[in-house]
Amino acid sequence: MTHVVTEPCIKCKFTDCVAVCPVDCFHEGTNMLVIDPDECIDCGACVDECPVSAIYPEEDLPEKWQHFLDLNTQYAAEWPVISQTQDPLDTAEEYREVEKKEELFEPTPGKGDD
Ligand code: SF4
Ligand code: SF4
Structure with a gap:
């Protein structure tokens, strides 16, 4: 089992979640993070850190x-690891309440840890 980042993260990327992950299994895309299912130990620490409730245990995925x-699995293999909190995207406040934004997902990698 694993935890999964979902749609509310898109264009927000607050990154509060990465600071608490004990196994550095978050990976950074241009406008979203994902979790590597092969690395996640299901500790659950990240769930309550996310200000937009984007993270779910696999068994509770809506x-x-x-x-x-599948999106987390695919892009965790392609994007760099991020383990340090960064500033949220400039669009974070504007998009935190937007419900349908999956079409805005960008498959390009982020910078990851510098
Ligand atoms: S805290 Fe939530 S919105 Fe921020 S990067 Fe993590 S999953 Fe995305
Ligand atoms: S559940 Fe734990 S191990 Fe998995 S991504 Fe969240 S903080 Fe990391």
Whole structure:
């Protein structure tokens, strides 16, 4: 099992979650983070850190976001690790309440840890 980052993270990327992960399993894309399912130890520490409630245990993933498990798996293999909190995106406040924003997802990698 693993934890999964879902749609609310897109264009926010507050990154509070990465500071508490004991195994550095977050990976950074241009406008979203994902979790590596092979590294996540299901400790649950990140769930309450996310200000937009984007992170779910795999078994509690809402039906509408089931496909984010595959998205996390795919992009964790392509994007760099991020383990240090960064400033949120400039769009974070504007998009934190936006519900339908999956079409804004960008598959390009982020910078990761400097
Ligand atoms: S805290 Fe939430 S919004 Fe911020 S990067 Fe982590 S999952 Fe995304
Ligand atoms: S559940 Fe724990 S190990 Fe998995 S991503 Fe969150 S903080 Fe990291």
